[in-house]
Amino acid sequence: MAYFVDRGDHNVNTVSGGEALGKYNSVTEQVYGEDAVTGRKWGIVDNIETSTWGTAGALRCIS
Numbered sequence: 252m253a254y255f256v257d258r259g260d261h262n263v264n265t266v267s268g269g270e271a272l273g274k275y276n277s278v279t280e281q282v283y284g285e286d287a288v289t290g291r292k293w294g295i296v297d298n299i300e301t302s303t304w305g306t307a308g309a310l311r312c313i314s
Contacts, residue, residue, distance in 0.1 A: 254293060256280060 254273035255266065263278040272279070277288035283296045 256293075258295060 252271070252273045254276050255270065256273075256276070257263075257266070257279040260279045263280045266272060266279060275286065275289050275291040276293060277286055281294040283292070283294035285292050
């Protein structure tokens, strides 16, 4: 799996039993930008003007 995201996660450093982080993310949620560990850009875009799909709160992943 490329990305595992859990929007609204209370602890972004853990995953539930039986789940694993994606290949390109080191936390389960972040504001859009570079992942500190993997260097990949991904995250939540919470601005309707910059959202890829034109809706607030969209997830954007760019490898």
